[in-house]
Amino acid sequence: MDTKENITENKEEKAVTSNFIRSIIERDLASGKHKSIVTRFPPEPNGYLHIGHAKSICLNFGLANDYRGRCHLRFDDSNPVKEDVEYVNSIMEDVHWLGFDWGEHLYYASDYFDKLYEFAEYLIKAGKAFVCDLSWEELKEYRGTLTVPGKDSPYRNRSIEENLDLFRRMKAGEFPEGSRTLRAKIDMASPNLNMRDPVIYRIKKTHHHRTGNDWQIYPMYDYTHCVSDALEGITHSICTLEFEDHRPLYDWFLDQLPVPCHPQQIEFARLNLAYTIMSKRLLLELVNNHLVSGWDDPRMPTIAGMRRRGFTPEAIRDFSERIGVSKANSLVNDELLMFCVREDLNKRAERRMVVVNPLKLTITNYPEGKIEDFAAENNPEDPSAGKRKIKFSRHLYIEKDDFSENPVKGWFRLSLGKEVRLKYAYYITCNEVIKNEKGEIIELLCTYDEKSRGGWTEDGRKVKGTLHWVCAESAIPVELRLYDRLFTLADMSNMEEGKTYQDYLNPNSLIVKQNCLAEENLQEAKIGEHYQFLRIGYFNVDYNSKPGALIFNRIVDLKDSWAKLSKKI
């Protein structure tokens, strides 16, 4: 796959920043503990992937690429109540789109249900697990609290024969949901709650998206995950910080069981991004409450949303690389993501001219009916992108913001008596402003200098301002969707007392601009294509576009140093 090769190549060119996981891997490789590494990305198919998952995907697949190992995609599907094939499919699509390939190594935890069951009987026979009849409430009570040790279950000392019989009957579906569990026999007094005889199996008479109605009991995460890792020969099982407390249990199971190997669990800090949320639950709420248009709303931090917005996989991978990996909880500025997007698109996106807020401009000394073609660079960063023709006539539109009747200091756009350049066309000077009854500017009358054809003159005259424009005769109307941060609070984990995420929704996160005018060349724009609209920003053709009714999503705006400057004035 093309992108895969690129990743490897890039790695060799770019100095990779070290991190503690790389150190562990390099040590293990150097010591001969492992000849090669195997990682895995283990999503539960209960929602769409987001930028936080992207970090994990890039980490796991990236490590496998860099150290010439492999990375498995494994669906952690041990809770059929929350899982669905819709999510399985979207996850595979997103991982591929990001540029990664698991090859033959697609797995499901549910593939191991038989093996997992055998191992559970093994634990029972070894006296390490028992069937417990405590109800949910009782179990909670027996567990104790953070500071108070738990109490042994009254069923803890059942005979192996009884446990085996009961467990087999649980499997056979003889008991109702919630009536019994299989528990590991560890230590109810452990300060680590995960070690207080954790549940291994629970009864759930739920249809599973892969195993159908084969099972009446389903294994819990802690038991399933470590065994799945071991069965797949995973060397480094990388997960997020909240599983740190689970590591003793991960190791305990693998120590008791006759598994082929004992992977090392390594925890890193999950990604937090400024001005957004990463909780699957809240993301689902945004969708269900119609606060966004769907999982792929371009404002969503989901991979699907970012894809629709126009972010590129390259930019997301670059971002993942730049944020690094550590164990410290952190909040990453969204500006870094935007930087990565701009940097990538600057090299690749073709330029076009689009006027967002059109203001009519007539060139009084340019003949009525005359139309000229000018050659415009498709991408000044990439000469191989070639040139295109754009039409010019007496009647044009420019950006309302590019004219000022009372120019402030430092203004070098258009104003009365001032000369500016129309990009690729002519120098023009504004002579007259036409207003309506309300005093609003509705048209500018200008003259052009015929000798400035193409946008420059031989006398070397300095023209500070260069404006984008469209030809009134040939421009096409388009819709622009201007996206901004979904929330107004940078650290959404730090909301004011009593407020919810809904109190921080940014009312301006989507501004729809109808009847913007685009140069005629955009007529042929295809869904998904990326463009830079000169002096405006990067845009992507939304899939809701229809022939003759194009819709563009703003991916990110251009750096605007005038906006910054003018604020200081």
Add this chain to the structure above:
RNA sequence: UGGGAUGUCGUCUAAUGGUAGGACAGCGGACUCUGGAUCCGUAUGUGAGGGUUCAACUCCUUCCAUCCCAGCCA
């Protein structure tokens, strides 16, 4: 108040006993047919206190702050 973890420029992240570095953001400048891009320059940091050492972000110690854990979720 039990257990586990984490504190390095504004932000993210390197440096594992030997010059605290990079990136983004910021600031200043150059250049420019995008006030884009590019280039150059520049300020800002080891949570606090003790100790060990010729030398401490790094080792020891005390403290402080923050995060995670009481699902038959993952």
